[in-house]
Amino acid sequence: AKELGRSDWQLYSPLMDSAAYKSYHLEKGLRNALLQDEFFIEYQPKVHAQSGEIDSLEALIRWNHPEWGRVSPGDFIPLAEETNLIIDLGDWVLEHVCKQLQRWKKQGEKVVPVSVNVPSKRLLKRDFVEYVEKTLAKYEIQPSFIEFEITESSIIQHEEHVKKVMEELKKIGVTFALDDFGTGFSSLSHLKDLEFNVLKIDKTFVQNIGDKGKHQAITKSLLYLAHALDMKVIAEGVETTEQLDFLLQHDCPFIQGFIFSKPVGKEKIEEYLRVRFL
Numbered sequence: 001a002k003e004l005g006r007s008d009w010q011l012y013s014p015l016m017d018s019a020a021y022k023s024y025h026l027e028k029g030l031r032n033a034l035l036q037d038e039f040f041i042e043y044q045p046k047v048h049a050q051s052g053e054i055d056s057l058e059a060l061i062r063w064n065h066p067e068w069g070r071v072s073p074g075d076f077i078p079l080a081e082e083t084n085l086i087i088d089l090g091d092w093v094l095e096h097v098c099k100q101l102q103r104w105k106k107q108g109e110k111v112v113p114v115s116v117n118v119p120s121k122r123l124l125k126r127d128f129v130e131y132v133e134k135t136l137a138k139y140e141i142q143p144s145f146i147e148f149e150i151t152e153s154s155i156i157q158h159e160e161h162v163k164k165v166m167e168e169l170k171k172i173g174v175t176f177a178l179d180d181f182g183t184g185f186s187s188l189s190h191l192k193d194l195e196f197n198v199l200k201i202d203k204t205f206v207q208n209i210g211d212k213g214k215h216q217a218i219t220k221s222l223l224y225l226a227h228a229l230d231m232k233v234i235a236e237g238v239e240t241t242e243q244l245d246f247l248l249q250h251d252c253p254f255i256q257g258f259i260f261s262k263p264v265g266k267e268k269i270e271e272y273l274r275v276r277f278l
């Protein structure tokens with residue numbers, strides 16, 4: 001091996017495939033990405049099923065790395081959550097969304113509420129409420145135009161604290177959605193103790209509606225539960241007319257999914273806001 005020329009050695013090592021090696025690079029890339037402005041936002045419409053109008057939007061972060069191309073949030077969000085990067089990243093998203101809302105307002109566009117995903121790690125930081133209030137004020141955004149989506153699984157260990165933060169922000173008019181509803185096993189106790197404005201039925205149920213049996217039964221009972229509790233409910237990940245039909249038959253009032261639109265850039269949203277979907 002000693003004979004290898006300088007340029008040959010270390011070109012490739014199977015170790016480079018290791019998860020640790022990859023996440024090391026990904027993490028370095030992430031830190032750099034914030035500084036280099038490599039993130040952007042796409043918005044996905046949440047559609048009012050009866051009227052076909054856009055009810056609101058979900059902001060989803062996107063990362064375009066100069067060499068790797070698009071990196072999926074499914075790959076970098078979990079990593080960011082392990083480090084404190086998720087805090088800066090989350091703040092970047094809220095700031096960016098508020099800036100966009102302000103721009104739309106100034107352009108005279110129709111403005112709809114936007115939801116932002118917030119991990120419990122951010123929500124539980126001491127300054128969160130103050131930070132949100134400050135940011136909304138800075139861009140002159142009415143709090144009712146911002147909704148935070150929190151996943152069920154992220155709440156479990158910190159229920160009391162999450163409850164307090166939610167109460168403070170709800171007081172000023174910010175709303176909250178329970179994301180991935182149905183996937184955490186203590187759903188019912190959360191519904192009782194934390195007053196979410198919206199339930200988002202997880203896409204794993206929606207996407208398996210075609211299999212009949214259990215997924216249909218679960219989706220139906222999640223809808224029933226939401227109606228009984230007088231809560232706004234939305235199904236996510238709706239892709240097919242079969243899924244849509246089933247949801248409409250069972251009175252699901254709001255739909256999010258590729259059947260209407262993938263997450264898209266702001267220009268496309270501006271077009272959408274001038275038309276109806278159905």
Ligand code: C2E
Pocket residue numbers: 044059060061072073074077090093117118119149179180236237238239256257258259263
């Ligand atoms: P999520 O919050 O559950 O977001 C919904 C995901 O489902 C998005 O994936 C969206 O593009 C995708 N989706 C929507 N409709 C359909 C459909 O009809 N079919 C299928 N197959 N997928 C659909 P995305 O954008 O890749 O995000 C994945 C996850 O990454 C999100 O899941 C969320 O947990 C996280 N994430 C994305 N953006 C942000 C962000 O700005 N902040 C934080 N903290 N997390 C984010």
Ligand code: CA
Pocket residue numbers: 058117149179
């Ligand atoms: Ca979400």
Ligand code: CA
Pocket residue numbers: 179180200202203236
């Ligand atoms: Ca979700």
Ligand code: CA
Pocket residue numbers: 180
């Ligand atoms: Ca999810």
